[in-house]
Amino acid sequence: MRKKKRTVTIQDVARKARVSVSTVSRVLNGKVDVASETQERILSVIDDLGYTTNLAARSMRSHKKNLVGLIMPDIAYPFAIEVMKGVNRAIAESEFDLLVYTTGDVRKSGRAFHEQKYVSLLTNSISDGVVIVAPVAGEFNIDAPIVSIDPLASNPNYPAVHATNYQGAMDAMEYLLGLGHRRIGFISGRAELESSNRRLKGYREALEKAGIPVDESLIASGDYTTETGISGARQLFALEKPPTAIFASNDQMAMGVYQVAEELGLRIPEDLSVVGFDNITESKYMGLTTVDQFISEMGYVATQMLIKIINGVPLEDQTYRMQTRLVIRNSCREVVDVN
Amino acid sequence: MRKKKRTVTIQDVARKARVSVSTVSRVLNGKVDVASETQERILSVIDDLGYTTNLAARSMRSHKKNLVGLIMPDIAYPFAIEVMKGVNRAIAESEFDLLVYTTGDVRKSGRAFHEQKYVSLLTNSISDGVVIVAPVAGEFNIDAPIVSIDPLASNPNYPAVHATNYQGAMDAMEYLLGLGHRRIGFISGRAELESSNRRLKGYREALEKAGIPVDESLIASGDYTTETGISGARQLFALEKPPTAIFASNDQMAMGVYQVAEELGLRIPEDLSVVGFDNITESKYMGLTTVDQFISEMGYVATQMLIKIINGVPLEDQTYRMQTRLVIRNSCREVVDVN
DNA sequence: GTGAAAGCGCTAACAT
């Protein structure tokens, strides 16, 4: 079926141009000490033969791969996609290329193992460094640079990009409190992530600040998926005194809440106020790009940090904290910009 | 800054396990002729040292990389994202991993060159084959398998996944004609792609079939981007006798039309009917996943085809044509399912 | 069942 066309190597080029492989290599790598006549001859042979350098071989020798990896829990959810866009933009501006890896379902067992494996594989083989999104593992026993987006809560030993999760949660809560709500439910995100912890902290402290005692039964636990948004909402509505408002740790979960509310015939915002921490899925529809851009920016910044590290440029801050901005929407078209 | 932790190689493992590298390699590759005692010792050393195989080195020797490439014009538009999801799903079900490359802006000069380069680079170095979306180049002088999604119009020499572009365009046109429209504008996609040609063909023939002569001034040319949707719509509305309906070759461009319509104060669908060939961006908002799934499925199918080829499994069809299904939406919530 | 040795395609000294 497939033609057995032997792949053309640097040897073939050298032979046809009647020079040594090292001369070809020099041309390939833009070294200056090659006679321009020779150079042209080699270039034309390369063109003739359709030669392209074997990256594997090159990277094996030179330890410079011009490739960065992006490791994500899943490729197919809005957050990931926005991050990718940002990463892609930074990549496009650089001399690097991008390798995207997925670690699979968050809840799949053995995920930490996979992640570890991917990271080592990527770093010690193929890429110069990796950006890792919402990791499960805290330690990676490798040498190559890592930058994390939304890292673990436990103080990680690598640079990271965060949102201002605490302040954002405070903003969200203050908005709900400002509407007059006193029983506000909370659905948490993946407990091991910094983002989730700080959002919860914001929830608690906003209540305290308002003089409202925290009712632990109003806190449901989730993992940033719509499914746990649904189960969390069900749990909260089953309470003897259900909340009049819900603050979901992200919008995936907020959508779960909407869904349950609809099932129960609750109108939003008349019967129930809902705020999700971020807002991705629906924003594009409304021409509201701020939050998309926010997430995307995290990818962009993280990638730039990574590239700096790879190139040996010192980082000003090990941690970059992006300023959130609360955007509330209550229906299809209405957008209330709070900040 | 970074610890100078030398990367652990198969040599280190061999030394520590007091066997030869070849024995370690055998274990690594699941060969059977290793004493189970030796095997266990090696495995535990591997675990100890945190060894992971260097993919570059392996692929250089074995020519088996377990990696497929995905090459797209851009990573950041809805079509690409849906394709990626599908590809990712197929990848997740396979023993392969995924490498994503972007060729950059469609209109950027030198794109064909980049694409060529990426393809060769990927295939002869790093991956076992590539899926390429909406290519610009027709020929790739390489040996490795290629599957294309939305290929060039010129009969390509590699397998491809298409939509039923002609039939879909007929459906769209029949819908508009059914609404009573007689002056229907058309904005074409990237002229070199099969999809664009067949959609145009559907436009023409639907008119003919309805006994309406084709007015060439009603045909604006575009390239599947929102920008050309806008310029195309402007061009059509500037006509002495502007169209009462517009069929845009994809939804990116339909969005451009919406935008212009809004600028001009035209109400949709009262003053103007608009149909885009596909529907991605907005569908998620409405819980309408059919078209997303459609695109995603193209990625899925293409990847499965590619994997078959890589594994030497014969393909039943070189061309897989996915059945479109027209979905019309006129406003935020209203959805009219036509088929 | 295990080891020695060759070599994948390339780059980087070191020669000339």
Next chain:
DNA sequence: ATGTTAGCGCTTTCAC
């Protein structure tokens, strides 16, 4: 300005 040579880390004969 160009060639020679020695590996990078691995798999794969081919010995034993």
